[in-house]
Amino acid sequence: MSAADLARLQFAATTGIHWLFVILTMGLVPLVAIMHTRAALSRDPATRATWERMTRFWGQMYVVNYAVGIATGLVMEFQFGLSWSGLSKFAGNVFGAPLALETLIAFFAESTFLGMWIFGWGRLRRGVHVALIWLVALTAYASAYWIMVANGFLQHPVGHELRDGVAYLTDFVALLTNDSALIALQHVALAALTTGGVFVAGVSAWHFLRHTGEARLFRASLRLGLWVSTIASFFVVVVGEQQRPVIAATQPMKEAVIRGSGVAELQERLAAEHGPGNYVPWEESVRFSMDAMTLIGNTVSTITLIALVLVWKDRVVRWRPVAWVLVAMIPFPFLASVGGWVVREVGRQPWLVYGELTVEEALSNVSRSSLLVSCAAFITLFLALATTNWTLITRFARKGPDATQLGVTEPLPPPGGGPEPEERQPVATY
Template identity: 40%
Template structure:
């Protein structure tokens, strides 16, 4: 390995790790806001106890997400200084808005929510957690705008050796960001729903605090089914935008070397190590054509044809991403996500009319389903970033040109330090979630004016 390989490994590790926390923050914020709203409307103390219980889990994850996000941004200057110099004028705008506006919105109203129990009017206090949820979603959009510029750069002009921002509206209205945002938002709600259902299932399996956890369990499963279904539509739209902006990525997702009309979508393929020749495949005729064009008889460009086109546009070079990774990441992303939806649908049926399944395997499946959305989200980002290669900014800068002129020792040291740091944070996160997730919810008790901040974090 050289410094470029290590820098790519470091970016991949820190990005995927950080995104373990992001969807949970977005998803749990909305779910906690819903729980508190239900309590306000019904006056049922069980819903208040559930709000405080899952609010604690949300705060733990929020804190960890902040720490990992700050660390992640260090590497732009450390390992990707050439990239930062090139796109800093454009890339810095959404990052600045995320830090100065959306994160500020989250932090201020989260503080009011934490310290405002029994101090703020109930409606005002509930509005605070809703603003936190909205702020987390807006924060995600700002980050997606920055990433979408790497996928489909717009609203800029290259002057000298720098890309300078010329159209703020074009950057923030990037069609890739507009298509990606609803998909990521739904994925986040799905992730938060599965996590909430996992914790509720752990308690319900033991017959503990049934009145508190039954409603959150049903709510979380319903959210998972609804958002998973919605992701089929947003994913379909995102696939067509991907064909318009990065046709090579779609071709790589199917390992489609030759242009086809119609083009099948393979559910499972055994082939050569480079993915160039399938040996055995199970596919759905015309499905890739539909994903790419909206027609089951549509034409999908193959890898070889797109490679030839790119060589004419960008000059000699290899413009094909690593096919096996793109192919399997795309399928694992879909497969793990839909499996989580299927489990949620089954649990909704089995828990209808106040029923609680007696079969422990049912509860075990609901509990362990928590890993599925995290796997799906991770493979989604792996596909998104690796499918763009060899570009760090599509059509403008190759990844090899964006790396810092550092020696291998410098990158190896930071990679080891970040990996150890993130490993320690992972242990802390898991232990805290297990500790507070296994505890009973706060007992019913009359509110007093003396309740201190974080009084609900029993």
């Protein structure tokens, strides 16, 4: 493999793995916020206790995924300087601001609010504590907005002018309102909600299949997960189709590859406009990913709708084959999202900034051997983090609410010394 191929493989693998953390984080946090709000607003002590335990159970898995995902996200920033210094030189004046804002929001504001929420159980007023988890959700989606603004510029560079081969920002509003960013953000947000809803519904169905108890808690979780995933999965298909005209207008080659016609004519036109070269992306990969994403999206939408109907009179949990389907469906939204990422990123090749900067031009002057070492190291590290993350999530999901650590404290030892209690006690309810 060439140096360019290794750099692309490294970035594709690390970004793809990181994205699996992101989509679950974005998908789970609104559901956890809804659960916490429901607990805070309930006047019935039993109902409040159920929804509070739901919040802690699902919130713990969210926190684990967020914490490990942060480690993978840190690496993404460094790769631009490590392997793609040409991008920084060409578009740093435009590209840098959204990335900096995303970093400030994700690694400072969001992390701060989340830390306060984690350690606020039993210590903060009910309204303040609930507001914190909604602020976490808000900053998560604000972070996604800024990263999509940056990515949208790569897909369709707007709001700038070129001076001596360097892009300079001239219209910040155009950058913020880029259709390639805004419609894609809607698609990403709905895909994340679908992922979170399917995850909650699938884990809840598993507990019913295993008769682990907590029927009231997991019945409420199942209903919430199905409602969210049914609505989100329907609209994710609708918004996905709304991207097609934008792609056709801004990246006609990608649309031609997806459609399977007009590729040769566009290759000739692009060669005449930009000089000799291959302007056709990896057709099989793009088309297969598009077909897989579409098929999975429609399948998830159909199954969740059927399961939501079967929630009536608890048929969804009494009919075991349906419950098993919900469990088996947990990976589907992740696979569909990876397919969408491949279409978006691979489909614009050979451009890094569409129509203005190619991948080869953006590549750093790094030796093939150095890239080989860093590629192997990064991929190994990311796979280890992903394995750790899903091992922990699976362990907490299987153990159920009784094993939840979020929202519990170690009691203080009695005055004057003495042995500490052996078991942790839950923090007092509001």
